[in-house]
Amino acid sequence: MVQIEESGFYTSDAFLDTDSVLYWKAYVEKMNADNQFRDSTIGKQGHKNVKIRSDKIFWLPDFSGLTQDIGHWLDDLRAALKNHFRMPADEIESHFSIYPVGASYGKHIDNASGVNNRLFTFIFYLNPSWKPGDGGELVLFDPENLDNKLKQIEPRSGTFVLFRSDLFHHEVLKAHKPRYTFTGWMRRHARV
Ligand code: OGA
Ligand code: NI
Numbered sequence: 640m641v642q643i644e645e646s647g648f649y650t651s652d653a654f655l656d657t658d659s660v661l662y663w664k665a666y667v668e669k670m671n672a673d674n675q676f677r678d679s680t681i682g683k684q685g686h687k688n689v690k691i692r693s694d695k696i697f698w699l700p701d702f703s704g705l706t707q708d709i710g711h712w713l714d715d716l717r718a719a720l721k722n723h724f725r726m727p728a729d730e731i732e733s734h735f736s737i738y739p740v741g742a743s744y745g746k747h748i749d750n751a752s753g754v755n756n757r758l759f760t761f762i763f764y765l766n767p768s769w770k771p772g773d774g775g776e777l778v779l780f781d782p783e784n785l786d787n788k789l790k791q792i793e794p795r796s797g798t799f800v801l802f803r804s805d806l807f808h809h810e811v812l813k814a815h816k817p818r819y820t821f822t823g824w825m826r827r828h829a830r831v
Contacts, residue, residue, distance in 0.1 A: 643720075643801060643802075643803075644723070644724075647782070647802060647803040647806045647807065648779060648789075648790070648800070648801065648802035648803070648807060649799075649800070649801040649802070650790070650792055650798065650799070650800045650801075651798065651799050652795060652797065652798045653797045653798070654763075654797050654798060654799035655709075655763055655796075655797040655798075655799060656797065657767070657796070657797065659708070659709070660765050660767055660796045660797055661767065663709075663735075663763070663765050663819075663821060664765045664766075664767065664819055666735075667697075667735050667737065667765065667819050670697050670735065671695075671697075671737060675697045676695040676696060676697045676735075676737055677695060677696060677697070678695055679692050679693075679694050679695060679696045679736070680692075681747070690745070691744070691745040691747070692743075692744045692745065692747075693738070693739070693741070693742040693743060693744070694736045694737060694738045694739075694742050694744060694811075694818075695736065695737045695738075695739070696734045696735065696736045696737075697734055697735045697736075698732075698733075698734045699732075699733050699734060699735070699823075709763070709821075713731060713761065713823070714731065716761075716801075716825075717730075717731055717759075717825045720758075720759055720825060721825075724758075726758050727758075727827045727828075728758045728759060728825040728826065728827070729826070729827060729828050730825075730826055730827075730828055731823055731824070731825055731826070732823055732824050732826060733821065733822065733823025733824070734821075734822060734823065735819070735820070735821050735822075736819070736820045736821075736822055737817060737818070737819055738775055738811065738814040738817065738818035738819075738820075739814070739817055740814060740815060740816065740817060741813060741814070741815075742813070742814050742818070743775075743810075743811050743812060743813040743814065744810065744811035745810060746778075746780065746808050746809070746810040747808065747809070747810070748804070748805070748806075748807065748808045748809075749804040749805075749824065750804040750805045751805075752805055755826075756826040756827035756828070756829060757804040757805075757824040757825075757826045758803070758804055758805070758824070758825050758826055758827065759801060759802070759803060759804055759824065759825040760800075760801070760802050760803075760804045760807075760822070760823075760824055761799070761800065761801045761822070761823055761824070761825070762777070762799070762800045762801075762820055762821070762822045763797075763798070763799055763820065763821040763822075764794040764795055764796060764797070764798045764799075764818075764819070764820055765796065765819040765820060765821060766794050766795060766796050766816075766818060766819055767796040768796075768816075769793060769794055769795045769796060769816070769818075771793075772815065773814070773815050773816040773818075774812055774813050774814045774815040774816070774818075775794045775811060775812060775813070775814035775815070775816070775818035776791050776792060776793055776794065776811075776812045777791070777792040777794065777800065777809060777810070777811055777812075778790070778791050778792075778809060778810045778811075778812065779791075779792070779802065779807050779808075779809050780807065780808040780809065780810075782806045782807060782808075785808055789807075794818055794820065804824060
């Protein structure tokens with residue numbers, strides 16, 4: 640909590656145990672084989688723009704049922720963030736994402752001051768064999784100076800990232816190997 644309080648972001652490697660990573664990776668592969676993944680879109684109208692964003696996503700229909708232990712843990716974290724920051728982080732939306740080889744996600748912000756209800760972004764990386772050169776790193780930019788790269792995070796298995804959705808521009812560098820994530824947002828209720 641101290642780290643996110645001071646810098647607005649938190650990152651930890653080896654956060655999720657190997658068994659959970661393999662479990663979720665297998666789940667992603669099964670859902671992909673079942674054709675559950677769709678091309679991602681950007682913006683309110685849901686435009687498809689492969690130059691900016693070229694991953695495929697699968698929205699979790701029911702967060703609490705499907706995510707088991709991670710779900711409980713994330714919900715506790717949501718409640719703690721809500722209390723600590725006094726922000727109305729009342730629900731969680733989340734999706735699995737697959738970046739095929741060559742895919743990337745250009746520099747963007749998840750919530751450009753009040754455009755949507757997202758307050759905190761979280762990401763789990765599900766890539767057991769990631770190694771340097773495989774690409775797909777996440778770059779966080781300095782909120783005070785958008786040209787300044789604050790941090791570059793390797794999408795290694797088990798790494799967890801959390802940041803304020805309204806503060807941090809970020810970018811996903813081109814993936815040279817398929818790249819899997821579980822990503823979501825702690826957010827306000829959609830209708831308030
Ligand atoms: C997003 C996003 C980052 C990542 O889905 O909005 O920025 O590392 N994802 O996958
Ligand atoms: Ni994003």
